[in-house]
Amino acid sequence: MTVGNSLRRWAPGMLLTSSIMLVAQGAFADEVNIYTTREPGLIQPLLDAFTKESGIQVKTVALKDGLAERVASEGENSPADVLMTVDFGNLVDLVEAGVTQPVKSEVLESAIPANLRDADGNWFALSLRARVLYADKELNDLTSFTYEELADPKWDGKVCIRSGKHPYNIALISTMIAKDGVEKTEAWLQGVKNNLARPAAGGDRDVARDILGGICEIGIANSYYVGLMRSGKGGPEQEEWAKAIKVILPTFADGSGTQVNVSGAAVAKHAPNKDNAVKLLEYLVSDEAQGIYASANYEYPVKPGAPVDPIIEALGPLKVDATQLTEIAANRKTAAELVDKVGFDE
Amino acid sequence: MRSFLATALDRSSSHAGRGWQIAAATIAFLVVLPILTLLTIATQSSGDLWPHLISYVLPHALTQTALLLLGVSLIVVSLGTGSAWLVTAYDFPLRRMFEWALLLPLAIPTYIIAFAYLDLMHPIGPVQSVLRALFGLAPRDLRFLEMRSLTGCIFVLGIVLYPYVYLFARAMFLMQAASVVDAARMLGAGPLKVFFRVVLPMARPAIAVGTSLALMEAINDIGASEFLGVQTLTVSIYATWINRTSLPGAAQIAIAMLVVVVALIVLERTARTRQRYAAEASRARRLQPIRLKGSMALLAVLLCLVPVLLGFVAPALHLANEAWKRLSFAGFSPRLVEETLNTMLLAGTATLVIILAGLVVAFAARQSQLGLQILRVASLGYAVPGTVLAIGLLWPMAALDGALNRLGLVSGMFLSGSVAALIYAYAARFMAISAGGIEAGLARIPPSYDQAARLLGRTRAGTIRAIHLPLVRPALLTAALLVFVDCMKELPATLLLRPLAFETLATHLYGEAARGTYEDGAIAALLIVLFGLIPVILLARLSRKEG
Missing domain, CATH: 3.40.190.10 (Periplasmic binding protein-like II)
Structure with a gap:
């Protein structure tokens, strides 16, 4: 049988090679x-x-x-x-x-x-890296956009975002808790959840792709993906995605700055x-x-x-939100609980 | 009934038999060690986690998981059994091609099929673009094609996992006595009635084995489920570990899930124990395929074509197209050669180890009831998500390293962060396929053969060499090829346990996917599929020979 024969022929070689690989971890x-x-x-x-x-x-x-x-x-x-x-x-x-x-x-x-x-x-x-707003390039009046506005019912069925449990989003929610308290943040998160155009999943670049595909109109994603897509480093397709969006550096309602x-x-x-x-x-x-x-x-x-x-x-001057990192880190557990509680990813 | 003779022979060589059992028990202990570690971790406090889980997480996760498993089992059973029966009982154009082509989706990992279908079905992807152009629709009119949904996840998992059922069902159909089917036909049963009343019940053990393999892959899947936004139990285990930084909590859910899975398997097995599936000692006359003509032949071709197209051709063409674009855009990375070599060597060595260990466990299982229980314990790892199992392996390996250090055999890390760690992890995960597959093959050999050989003066080892190994070879090679493909595709344990500066095709692909540039990973993905094809094609040739 050919399979058996070739297995027999290869077996000693494979064992030998793997043992060499094992000991080949010698130090530089x-x-x-x-x-x-x-x-x-x-x-x-x-x-x-x-x-x-x-x-x-x-x-x-x-x-x-x-x-x-x-x-x-x-x-x-x-x-x-x-x-x-x-x-x-x-x-x-x-x-x-x-x-x-x-x-x-x-x-x-x-x-x-x-x-x-x-x-x-x-x-x-x-x-x-800043957590920024990707928006359909045809949309106007977004320059003073706040994270709080993501929950505005006028965006019903128009928001795209990755999993609420992702560290990037947990940090954003934790910051919101530091500013507005747990109850207000829960209401906000519920509002954002109600506005979702599709399940909270995938990656940040999918926000741009889904805006181009007409699935949503706005979404939250990291700033550097804009550079990777616009520069063409992500390939010609992603350049097209990036052309469909404009990028806003949002602030919190207290005007303090962008979440970083x-x-x-x-x-x-x-x-x-x-x-x-x-x-x-x-x-x-x-x-x-x-x-x-x-x-x-x-x-x-x-x-x-x-x-x-x-x-x-070209995205504009970055004004970093001043919330203490230690405070944000301390709120992570509560933030993750809120994500479960409002069923953000469901 | 055990004959006096068999008992006498057993007694005469009980010493050798105990040797097998000790070896098998050692293997079982090693592969179940990560689960024991998880049990220990699970006994630590997880604080106020459970009230929260019960209120907000588990109801949804349990429903999603149950629906996912239900949906996937519907797809894998109908596609797997239906296509296996078609290519066995009927003759139609392209049948011989379908015999092997139906196995091709095995080569595609779930995390790749999910990426591929999100691309294909996206509003800016080819399918929706064509549909919109044909019917003049807006992007939002085609929302039902959203892959990021439970339905999407069921579809992608079902379409790549059905070959498990196909493989086992077909082997069973090939073995079944034609006389039973002929009798049913003579008694006036139509083709559907023959299938549902005679063929299907007789093939139930094989379908159960194939389906449980497919469902374990589905329940432990993290690649497709997380990517498509389906909150399964496995995704919750993951979130508990990562977001709540509660490894004890994650271990508790994982153990609870393992208990449920084992209970389901035991339940199915108990439901079957009252039925007997005796294998004929002498091979019965094979089923003569009925030649189909005209529209029926066309229908059969279409029915076989659909799973091959959806589970292999469409995603593979998409990958090939993306890979081609990347090649012209970024060129071929020389790293890929080394990574391909790493992947093949690693999967090859692991397969060899896992099959040898599986042989020992399977022989022990043939020899005693205790051996059978050992085999079941050794198979548990398949019912635990890969990452969790890998986490459970970290501390036992460190402890082994510590022991080796104290004995002065090595200094520093030996197992941890080595290729051996990966092989160990694969063995813990895939022993079920190896030992289970070989045991099923051994079970078909009537005990009278053993007795005859022993009477003729063969030792126990001699019997194994002269009788068992030749007869079990098809089952052994099938298991080897399945294990090989699974090792090649394995991602979560590889990612966590691999050595410094060591990449496989799967980890390369993950690196690209993590950046959101799965297109960059297209070449690696295509290589996984292409090299995964080799064992799948061998497997297909084998199952034909066996027939």
């Missing part, structure tokens, strides 16, 4: 290992630039969830040096899981505003290459790296005064 002299939940494609340009400048080899494993669990289970033997993730809630969770260590660095402290890093140096924000989240990193508690880990973080707040965050990923740099990509600059 100068390396740094990253465990990340960030999209590999987004951070690769930064890591390549870092290797080029420092000669330090970077090895990555990109996870979806379970970053803290994996590092915690590996304990002292963990090869993880740097933990990278998005959303300050996730960063706070890493600290609470006890898998980070405090870092003292003049470079990091002078580059990153105090409210965008942990007071003890357990985590540092590296870039910012972060991507950031921490040094792992048992980092075997701690010096390199700190070097990497310091590189990521250098002018060059902050420029890459802006030009390759269309994020807002975390370093004050660093330039923003022209596509993002």
